[in-house]
Amino acid sequence: MLAPVEIDVATLRRMAALGGFAWTDAELESLRPTVERLLEMLERLEAVPIDELEPTTQYRVL
Amino acid sequence: MSELIWASMADLGRMIATKEASPVEVVRAHLDRIAALDAKLRAFITVCADAALQAARAAEADLMAGKVVGPLHGVPWAPKDLYSTKGIRTTGGSKILADSVPRADATVVARLGAAGAIVLGKLNMHEFAYGPEGLNAHYGDARNPWDPGAHRITGGSSSGSGAAVAAGLAPGSLGSDTGGSIRIPASLCGITGLKPTYGRVSRAGVLPLAWSMDHVGPMTRTARDCALILHAIAGYDPADPTTSVLPVPDYTKALTGDMTGLRVGLLRAHFTDVAAADVRAAVEAAAKQLERAGAIVDEVNLAQVIHVAAASSAIVASEALAYHAAWMRSRAQDYQPDVRERLRVGAFVSGTHYLRAQQVRALVSREVDEALAKRDVLLAPATPIPATILGERQTTLGDGKSDVRSALIRLTRPFNFSGHPACAAPCGFTGSGLPIGLQIVGRPFDEATVLRVVDAYQRLTDWHTRRPPSA
Numbered sequence: 001m002l003a004p005v006e007i008d009v010a011t012l013r014r015m016a017a018l019g020g021f022a023w024t025d026a027e028l029e030s031l032r033p034t035v036e037r038l039l040e041m042l043e044r045l046e047a048v049p050i051d052e053l054e055p056t057t058q059y060r061v062l
Numbered sequence: 063m064s065e066l067i068w069a070s071m072a073d074l075g076r077m078i079a080t081k082e083a084s085p086v087e088v089v090r091a092h093l094d095r096i097a098a099l100d101a102k103l104r105a106f107i108t109v110c111a112d113a114a115l116q117a118a119r120a121a122e123a124d125l126m127a128g129k130v131v132g133p134l135h136g137v138p139w140a141p142k143d144l145y146s147t148k149g150i151r152t153t154g155g156s157k158i159l160a161d162s163v164p165r166a167d168a169t170v171v172a173r174l175g176a177a178g179a180i181v182l183g184k185l186n187m188h189e190f191a192y193g194p195e196g197l198n199a200h201y202g203d204a205r206n207p208w209d210p211g212a213h214r215i216t217g218g219s220s221s222g223s224g225a226a227v228a229a230g231l232a233p234g235s236l237g238s239d240t241g242g243s244i245r246i247p248a249s250l251c252g253i254t255g256l257k258p259t260y261g262r263v264s265r266a267g268v269l270p271l272a273w274s275m276d277h278v279g280p281m282t283r284t285a286r287d288c289a290l291i292l293h294a295i296a297g298y299d300p301a302d303p304t305t306s307v308l309p310v311p312d313y314t315k316a317l318t319g320d321m322t323g324l325r326v327g328l329l330r331a332h333f334t335d336v337a338a339a340d341v342r343a344a345v346e347a348a349a350k351q352l353e354r355a356g357a358i359v360d361e362v363n364l365a366q367v368i369h370v371a372a373a374s375s376a377i378v379a380s381e382a383l384a385y386h387a388a389w390m391r392s393r394a395q396d397y398q399p400d401v402r403e404r405l406r407v408g409a410f411v412s413g414t415h416y417l418r419a420q421q422v423r424a425l426v427s428r429e430v431d432e433a434l435a436k437r438d439v440l441l442a443p444a445t446p447i448p449a450t451i452l453g454e455r456q457t458t459l460g461d462g463k464s465d466v467r468s469a470l471i472r473l474t475r476p477f478n479f480s481g482h483p484a485c486a487a488p489c490g491f492t493g494s495g496l497p498i499g500l501q502i503v504g505r506p507f508d509e510a511t512v513l514r515v516v517d518a519y520q521r522l523t524d525w526h527t528r529r530p531p532s533a
Contacts, residue, residue, distance in 0.1 A: 012410065015409060015410055016406075016409050016410075019383075019387070019409045020387070020391055021390065021391060021406070021409055022391075023394075023406065027406070030403070031403060031406055031407065034403070034407055035407060035410045038372070038375055038376070038379070038407060038410070038411070039410070041371065041372035041375070042372055042376055042411070042415045042418070042419075044369075044372060045369060045372055045373060045415075045418050045419065045422055046418070048369055048422060048425065050418075050421045050422060050424070050425050053421045053424045053425055054421070054424065055417045055418075055420030055421045055423070055424065056420055056421075056423055056424045056427070
């Protein structure tokens with residue numbers, strides 16, 4: 001079981017700014033629980049044994 | 063009149079070809095129906111009455127002169143409002159594109175036009191297709207025709223398509239499906255919706271939500287009509303480099319009604335077992351029915367789908383924000399709140415997260431392929447719950463509480479992730495009269511077998527012929 005991901009508004013602000021987005025602290029605060037949940041879920045993917053698999057988008061196109 | 067409203071596209075095409083009905087009569091009957099019911103259902107964003115009647119008169123003249131182009135000649139339909147339509151505004155259900163008028167048709171709209179089909183108008187949707195409830199703050203929420211009070215969602219994002227086809231406002235539609243947006247409204251509105259294999263149908267001229275997860279496909283009242291539309295729209299398109307060069311079969315030839323020896327895997331854990339009790343019972347009954355018709359049914363589990371929610375969220379959030387980035391910098395206030403919030407999440411997914419998610423995608427696709435190596439199709443509910451009341455946020459599934467949004471996409475999204483073809487079709491009703499949908503999943507590019515199974519099931523049952531109370 002991984003520890004819950006915690007992220008503060010200042011970090012969110014810096015990450016958003018890297019993408020060119022200037023969102024208010026109130027907007028970022030309301031987003032924070034959703035981002036924390038997603039990052040926690042994504043951290044769990046690190047435990048999936050898939051290192052030998054190449055990333056794919058849609059490999060079926062023939 | 064009622065005969066024209068409820069006829070399938072296949073029957074309308076036959077009636078028109080044999081001069082039993084005229085395209086003008088058929089189009090007028092649907093326009094009258096839209097005028098009578100759409101204020102309540104909010105299925106349409108734009109109705110093209112004059113253009114549709116003009117096209118119907120032209121089709122009639124062609125037919126009288128003996129120029130028949132095919133089984134959809136003179137048959138009306140309506141696309142979700144994210145398909146480019148030449149000279150007709152294409153809003154994506156948004157304020158941002160409220161006045162956007164394309165100069166060319168999307169490839170699939172052009173292909174249906176060449177097949178003689180007539181556009182009635184453009185259908186409502188969750189803004190920019192980013193939500194499975196079918197909510198729209200700009201044009202109003204489409205309403206589920208199965209709820210006499212019209213207080214329930216249609217499901218989305220192809221909400222107008224679900225409402226219009228179920229209520230007889232249009233005999234068929236094209237929806238789009240990134241996490242279930244064809245199959246969810248099909249399930250909640252009691253119609254038939256096919257998400258083809260990724261690469262089977264061109265996405266050129268269709269507003270994207272997430273390029274690698276988006277699929278284009280038909281929403282109709284029967285498997286046969288899905289087959290007719292798919293045949294008209296499928297195939298390689300130089301304007302969409304992800305389309306396949308595999309030949310397009312005549313899908314109607316696969317509709318034999320014969321289930322003998324067909325191997326069907328009932329998806330248990332994470333699918334049927336998490337559905338609400340009446341949904342689970344209806345899907346299990348459908349499996350029994352297929353077995354009685356000669357299918358060999360067994361049970362199968364897909365263990366890796368537990369990773370789909372995280373991985374597909376990372377992919378969709380990243381790709382969606384990439385498409386919307388410029389507007390999100392300059393016009394964020396013009397998005398409806400839920401869509402704006404979902405788009406913002408994409409800013410916090412890293413490149414390594416995205417690629418890890420794509421690795422998981424390979425893992426899940428491989429597992430679905432392995433399940434289908436021993437079976438012709440897989441069977442599951444399309445949605446674990448029936449239509450919820452507008453504004454309802456929480457629901458209960460077989461494995462606990464869930465927010466409605468996650469519940470709606472839970473059983474459909476794995477096959478956007480893997481790219482396999484999947485079709486939703488009605489398989490019963492709840493005690494309160496709401497439709498229940500099953501889902502048939504097939505091998506890549508084997509839409510013919512998927513449609514064969516749904517068609518065979520529809521020959522054995524009458525769920526798809528039931529009409530909503532508002533009808």
